[in-house]
Amino acid sequence: MSDTNAVREPVFGVVTDRRVKLALTFVVAFCSIAYELVYSELLTVFYGGTVVRYSVTIGLYMFSLGVGAVLSSQLGDAESNFLRTEVYLAVAGPLGAGFVIALNSFPGVVFPAKATVTLALSHLPILVVGLLSGFEIPLLESLVDERDGSGLALVGGLPRRAVVGTLSTLFTTEPADNDPLSEVLGVDYLGSLAGTVVYALVLYPDHGLVVSVLALGLLNALAAVTFAGWTLSRFTIPRARPTGGRWRAVLLVGLLVSGSYAGLVANGETVDRVVTGSYVEDDIRADYAPGQVEVDLRSYQTTAYQRVTVYDRTVADRAGTERCLRLDHAIQLCDSWVESYHAGLVDVPLSAYGTENYADLDVLLIGGGDYIAVDNLREYGVAVDQVDIDGEFLQMGREREYLRQFNDGAYRYDRLNTTVGDAFRFLRGSDREYDLILLDVPGARSDDSLSLYSREFYGLLSDHLTDRGVVVSWVYSKYSYPVHHRAYVNTVRAAGFDRFAPYYVYEDPDADGDRERAEKFYVLSDGPTPTFELSRARSPYVDRHSDRIGPVRWRPLVRYRGVDPNSVFDPNYDIVIGS
Template sequence: MSSSNPRLTDRRLLLALTFVVAFCSIAYELVYSELLTVFYGGTVLRYSITIGLYLFSMGVGSFLSAHLDDPAGNFLRTEVYLALAGPAGAGFMIALNAFPDVTLTVGRLALKEPLTLGLAHVPILVVGLLSGFEIPLLNELVEHREETLFAALGGLYPRRIVRGALGVFFSVSEAEGRSFSEVLGVDYLGGLAGTVVYALVLYPRYGLVVSVLVLGLLNGLAALAFAAWSARAPAARGADRSFSLARWRGVVLAGLLLTGAYGGLVANAGAVDRAVTGAYMGDRIESEYQPGKAEVTVTGFERTRYQRITTYRRDVAGDPGTETCLRLDSAIQLCESWVDSYHAGLVDVPMSASLNRSGALPGANASFDVLLVGGGDYIAVDRLRDYGVSVDQVDIDGEFLDYSREESAFARYNDDAFEYDRLNTTVGDAYNYLRGSDKRYDLILLDVPGARSDDALSLYSTEFYRLLRGHLADRGVVATWAYSEYWFPQHHKAYVETVREAGFDRYLPYSVYEDPDGDDELERGERFYLLSDGPTPTPNVSRARSDYLDAVADRYERLDWRPVPAYRGVEPNSVFDPNYDVIVDP
């Protein structure tokens, strides 16, 4: 095999291009699937529909490609179109969902959400259609069987054994040179690489915005490489594959402009990601209020492997002053106005119900073990430090833990609690941590993200709550914040049924109270549950070490344990049999 053979070089380049275009096409669809999940929820549904539409539109493109002539020119045009359409499709989805939630009504039909959802799938069809053109066009360009890298690999596997195995099920013969099967094989390999690299490198490191720009850059480079090859080596293709660079000068210029633009944006990936995502998050947060009600300014944006961290200042009309807030992905985690009340509910109320063996609140020398799941801002740890308890903390996002240690917005609330000498922090998945541990805890606190996507299903499953129950000491209790049963009734029913199926037979619901509008009237805020499977003391907030609870102690005089209710016709959420009603739509 000699690399001086022009057709050999041609085929290598064309097969490399096949790999790149397949890589980009499938990765575009993964970006679109994730965007649809962010905007509309339902990970399984969004990915399933996206892949189905993609394959369908690829089939349509492949069918229509029979009407395309001039394979070289049309392949170049297709790559430039994809370089434009792929990133533009992502931008279209973001812009479509940045509009205020105003419902368009025609007759009795409310159109806003169905209309935007339908339009959001158009980029899937466009990219799929263009991708369907690629393989037939490339197959016409790679029409001669030569000694290529793929052909050379044929000598590396035991052909006789493979033919024998295939012969059990199929009629077989000696392998012949078929350019279509070779192109298709490289296409499938590129698709595999696209899914793996996107999942392990592009999305966790760069996020959706920069990832789609990287893909556009690769499509642009593929178009330019093909144009350069076509201009330099017309003889290698034969007279019937002539290519006039002058004829396609406009397309090549467009490819150059797109590639240059994407290259500049990717070179400044961090700034681009912060600018686009920060602006989008600011608009989305403002849209949660009535028009003109709130002014939001994003002050910081970081991305970890597991989530987006957005800090922002908000000024809500009628509320006293401006405050800093934190969001993880799209879910709000804390604001200055209620950070104290939230952590009093999460930590101080359950601590007031907890007794050590002597019947007193735990002290510095007491044996009292707490498991904190999540709590990466270390604010709950600071509260627990006041009680002198031992804390095992498990949080999957080590980058967020590092961020919290350095971010000044948290410093005034966690008081460097990460240096607490009775704290043991483990970076890892809580589900796996509990499966690998036999330790029992007097109190388990769940300071975890809400059930906003399929990624959180395991933390709201019967299997996870069984693990929690199995790690409780005698008279131990689980404390967690909860969505309101009035605002999210379907989630509430599925969650409660899950908890009951896991073996918890008693729960104690309570809320914290705030004065959000400064009128000296307390209003119900965050909701919490205590969970138990046996006799457990009722909270006595006068014993808690919390100035906030001292001020509102009268609100907690009638707390009482109740049987966990059962809802007819509602299934629990299980890892292996999920109930998607437990997910709260974004």
């Protein structure tokens, strides 16, 4: 006569039980570390400082993991608590990302110490996910059956002997015991590695932050449901199954969360457009006083290197609505000043060369993926080498009508040679010298741009100039950004440049007939200084505004005391705007 209360042995045996639990270990570790990477990137989007954000996130995550591991000793039934933990993580992971976005999406709401409070609160999801993840290893250790031999037994005799032999030359060794902790930790670390790699190479570049965090939530919820189903399948008698009211409620939540995430991920493009569009618009408005600008998002796309946003803006006290292009947090161009910016970048410095020499000039353009600067250069017939790291943005310059209306098909210029790659690497691998180097690059808004504002980078630029060569870049105003300005000037001096020629371009943004200062440029030299003759510029804009732009004169580049230059190996974060 059978015992009706007997519990059936696992259907697939002890080895299969262990493998299911270890597979779950891999999945939950994958999700936990990827959640933290999402949070790091979100904090970078809102606050800048990539190195700081990722470093703080890792530190807080490791701290909260430790706290969770300590508190796990107070948890009871391992099976039900592991299920609860995974359901909580499935909810808290994506919800945490939404919390960070919402917290930073209301620029019009002002209260005392807002910046400090929102920054502190934005780190709460890191702690919550870390705390819950800290429960996982102790719970899984108690769930994984003791095993015969070590995990190395799975790899076969010869490899195992080779590994143990190598270890024995460096450490004292002894036969492995049956403690499953080392195996759970090994799989956990492997899952964390997979999470970082898949997030960096697949999830974020291909799907963006919003869809990525929803996919992670779905994976976490499915792990919880799988664990619950597998646990229930191991019991024969219904009343022996662990399906008390709370246990059953947690399972139901897991199923509901899984279904909800599945629906959101299936419509990921729409969800991403709504969520990302909202905070991108708020991010743009944050650059203005409350109520000063209206923003209508037209399109956005995240490449491997930057977020490309096209939007219409209507600014109070300015005539009409204009379309703008924004790269990450920095405006790249607007309808009203496309002409003035590129005239300042290209036409003014080229006026320093005699008209008969244009065809003999060699120009290096770093950045300029919209090809508008190339269009200006084409007017002079110069030879152009262009280097831009973002191949996707270059493709937009060739295909997007908004950019093509300004570049006039300049990507087909027969004296243009475009290289998709890192400018640092390009310069190190080339011995070619240039008469003119133009920097059409993003502003120093985050750690990602530190190398483009480093002593080493400007030193490479200097090494690639001909005797008469100069470097041209737009710069931030020293009045609006004095800390950045001092760090930038000392960095350029440390690279060998000792003279500069500053000038502004002018525009009439409010159409009141009064031209106002717009973009500022520096021409940098470490050798002979050519003379600017604005009448040589083949630019209607320069012809109209030469009286305001010129005369362009050379000045000695000052050095600020007590300000370190920015270096790749010794960064000065003052060069980052808002650092």
